[in-house]
Amino acid sequence: AIFGIIFMGHTRFGRQLYAIGSNAESARISGIKVEKDKWIAYVISGMIAGFAGVLWVCKYACAQGTTATSFELNVIASVVLGGVSITGGAGSICGVLLGSLLFGILNNILPLIQVSSFWQRAIRGAIILVSVVINSLVLRRASKKALIRREAHEKA
Known part of the structure; x- marks a missing residue:
């Protein structure tokens, strides 16, 4: 959580993500590469989800597609x-x-x-x-x- 607070609040990329979420067209006009930054955000999200899945398997020693539905x-x-x-x-x-x-x-x-x-x-x-x-x-x-x-x- 501390890393997320620092990343979203105190880095250029985090502030750009807030701008994109608020108004993508305004962010694009201000020079932010909206599509590229969205793609990077989805990749980071997928990596975090994958890491969470690995932690789940380490804790419970099982992996199923319906786990935690x-x-x-x-x-x-x-x-x-x-x-x-x-x-x-x-x-x-x-x-x-x-x-x-x-x-x-x-x-x-x-x-x-x-x-x-x-x-x-x-x-x-x-x-x-x-x-x-x-x-x-x-x-x-x-x-x-x-x-x-x-x-x-x-x-x-």
Whole structure:
């Protein structure tokens, strides 16, 4: 996580990835090689996923294509809960860590209070939905404020 924070926040390539995620056309106009940087980001992501797979096999001594198929919802929920925009260009690794921590606590508390697995998944889905709605409302409010500021600046 520390490497990710440094990489995304303090390197040129990390800042370029934020710019591409925020607005690819603006990034292209500003001189960023969008397609090349996207390709590199996907390669890095694949390498990290491969390394995670190797660690999984080292820990559990098994490898199947269906292993960990229920983890996707937890990962998406943790990321969205951490404040990462679904459309890209916004969010932080610290937010993802906090979202993962909160979601991990939730995943441990629900079985302890004997909530059925059906309702556990429903609660996770509701958390994702609420997080996405809140995220879109915040982005909409920010864009309205930016528009109002731009109009006020043009009038002045």
